[in-house]
Amino acid sequence: MGNKKLTEKQIKEIIAERIEGASYNSLAKEYRVSVNTIKKYCLSDPDFAQKCTDKKRACADDVLAHMEEKAKNACALIDRLLEELSDPERIKNSGTRELAMAFGIVVDKFGALKGNENKEITVTFSDEVKKYAN
Numbered sequence: 001m002g003n004k005k006l007t008e009k010q011i012k013e014i015i016a017e018r019i020e021g022a023s024y025n026s027l028a029k030e031y032r033v034s035v036n037t038i039k040k041y042c043l044s045d046p047d048f049a050q051k052c053t054d055k056k057r058a059c060a061d062d063v064l065a066h067m068e069e070k071a072k073n074a075c076a077l078i079d080r081l082l083e084e085l086s087d088p089e090r091i092k093n094s095g096t097r098e099l100a101m102a103f104g105i106v107v108d109k110f111g112a113l114k115g116n117e118n119k120e121i122t123v124t125f126s127d128e129v130k131k132y133a134n
Contacts, residue, residue: 011041019051
């Protein structure tokens with residue numbers, strides 16, 4: 001790798017690419033310098049850490065915004081699954097283990113969405129479900 005001298009423009013490109021998520025290794029290969037050289041340039045930028053934090057926050061915000069856009073679709077899917085799970089014929093043809101697993105998943109996810117994952121949840125089974133449990 002040697003003592004290759006990078007231009008100021010290349011150093012700015014390296015910092016920008018690293019903030020965008022490029023790895024130290026990939027940058028070192030691309031610019032034909034050591035990983036330590038790449039790290040040295042990145043860490044020499046006084047705003048590097050804040051820029052990385054800002055980028056991570058922006059990415060997280062994008063993911064949350066996307067999830068919010070898809071929430072209506074997810075709720076519709078959950079409604080369809082719950083309807084299917086509550087179908088007496090489906091219950092009759094399913095084993096106790098299958099029903100318990102499906103029910104547990106629904107309760108866990110519902111509790112997590114409501115922020116109740118550490119709270120006790122009381123469940124009352126309908127007579128229809130009870131007769132298939134035996």
